[in-house]
Amino acid sequence: MAAPEIDISQLSEAQQLALQQYTSVTDQDIQAAVPLLRRSQWNVEIAVAKFFDGEGPDLVAEAVAAQNVPPPRAPRRENLQQNLLRGQINALREEHRPDAAPRIVPQPESQAIPQPSILLAILFTPFQLLYKMIAAPIRYFLYLFPFLRIFPRNPTTGTLRRVNTSGRRPLSPSDASQRVQRELAEEYGEIELPWSNVGYATSLDHIKREFSFLLVVLISPEHDDTSTFCRETLMNPEVVAFLHDPNNMIRLWVGDVRDAEAYQVSTALKCNKFPFTALICNTPEVGSTAVSVVLRNVGPMEPTVYLAKLRSVHATRSSQLETGRANYALQNSERNLRREQDSAYERSLAQDRERARQRKEAEEAVQRAEKLKLEEEANATLLAEKRQQWRRWRASQVLSEPGPDEKDIVRIALKMPEAARVIRRFRASDPIDELYSFVECYEIIQDGGSSEKTPGKPSDYKHEFAFRIVSTLPRVVYDIADGGRIGEKVGKSGNLIVEPIVYHEE
Known part of the structure; x- marks a missing residue:
């Protein structure tokens, strides 16, 4: 039994669009395409995949996938015991996490309040007591x-706010640190310790850059245990040797709480008993640039116990600091390498720019030379045209040769540069310029002029003769600039020579 034909007009717009897309890809008959699209929930992608790969047995799963139904999420289950254990672990981590080392910003020396003079102190003493x-x-x-x-x-x-009642003169952090060193040396003798001759904040910056240790010792001369601690613990040979060892990389900063910076440090470190010792170093577990207190020693302590605690914490943290120093050195080398590469690139770029500039200047120079050459050629052509125009004009102005019946005639034989001897008669009253003009226009006069119309005198042109007329034995130069008449210069007759003038030789 044949299947009934499908009426496309009964399909919706979306179904007709899906059918059109499907048939354009697969070129399948519409009667077979519509049932496949129905089984694929009118999803063109699934229908095309079925057409080329074959239909799978799980039609329900395909329909669900066609509807883009997300898979069901597994319910979240919480275990109270695990939550409590996780909270205890986090609490232990927070408890054992080292405290961040505080940064003390001392008062700048420029803002330090100067001590009043003795006279002002005496005048204000009654008011202070009141x-x-x-x-x-x-x-x-x-x-x-x-x-x-x-x-x-x-x-x-x-x-x-704490009022300074100790009577100590306020100094800058570095001067205060050196004063504490002098006082300890005067009280307990010379101590060879790696003193830090700068303030606490500067020492903190140094160990942060160097990935080293800072041993902060706070003392109070008013405390009974200070003398014992300094004499027996801090000046112990083993402790001094441990602190002096350059491999340990330990900086020592000793502060007297009577000084402003040391008092601020004691308050920030929450020091409640003296003498107080804190070991500070970089702590990568807290932060990449964090500096924390990793050891606190409070009160008097035996030198062996004191040194054992320092060595234990120092040994634990040394490997981390070594790794940090290696990473910092690697970063520094990479930074220096990048800087050198950037510098080399800048130098290469500058050289390329200089070469480009020189090439551009050379091209511009060539263009200017070509332009100048063209201008000179154009000027030379124009000058030659004006010279030729002047010669034709002057040839029409040359006076005719006098007849045989005229008197005061000068007979001149001219030796031309490129022609034979030319003999011509001139009037004695003719100017010397007439002789020069005849020689200049001799070729045009010989040709009998031109059939063309005689041109006028060229404007903006001053003619210069490229020859001179001289006589031999004795040699006399008849210069046109001197002027005069032909009869006065030459006489009744003369043999003259036309000499070309070469300007570069002159």
Whole structure:
């Protein structure tokens, strides 16, 4: 039994468009294409794949894929025990994470408040005593009733601003560090330690760049254990040797809390007992450029215990710092290589630009020379045309030879450069210019003029004769610039020579 024919008009617009796209690709008969498209949920891509690859057995899965239905997501299941364990692990990590080393920004030396003179100090002493007498009861009252506090607190520590009552002169960080070294040397003798003669902030920047260690020692002369710590622990030969070893790369910074910078460092490091020691170095686990406190030693301590703690932490962190130094050296070498490559590229580019500039200048010079040559040729052509025009004009103006019956005649024999001797008679009253014009226009006069119309005198042109007329034995030059008459210059007759003038020889 034959299948009924399919009426395309009964299909929707989208179905007709899909049918048209499918048949344009596969060139299949419409009667066979429509059932295949129906089985493919009118998806052209799936129908084309079925036409070329054959239909698979799982029609339901194909229909679902045609409808772009996403696969069902697995339900999320949480385990309370695992969450608690994960939270404890994170808490332990946060607990063992080293504290970031604070950066202290000291007051610039230019902004340091100078000490007043003795005279001003004596004058203001009564006011200072009166202020202390009034401020002491107010502080005690505010201590009892803190909610009535009106004085501003330090935003970092939450306490009133510390007033320097030690009587020490405020110095710059580097000068204060050197003063502490001198005081320790005077008190306990010369100590050969790797002192840092700069401030805490500068020392921190140095170890950050060098991937080394900074040993911060804070002391308070008012504390009872300071003398014992300095004499027995800090000056211990083993400790000094460990700190002095260049392989350990340790910088030592000692601060007296009576100084401003050391007091700020003690507050930032949360130092609550003296003497205080902190070992600071780069910590890659916190950040690529992070600097943290990796060891804290508080209070008096035996030299062996003190040194053992330093060595333990130092050995643990040395490998990380070595890796950091290697990476930094590699980055530096790559940076230097890139800089050298950029410099070489810039030099090569500059050389190319210079060559291009020279090539352009050479081309411009050639063009200017060609242009100048063309101009000179054009000027020479124009000059030759004007010279020829002048000769034709002057030839029409040359006076005719006098007749035999005229008197005062001068007979001249001229030896021309390219012709035989020419004998012609001139009137004695004719100017010397007439003789020169005859020689210049001799060829035109011999031709009898031209059939063309005689041209006029050329404008903007001054004719210069390229020859001179001279006589021999004795030699006399009849220069046209001197003027005069032919009769006066030559006499009754004469044998004259026409000499060409070569200008470059003159």
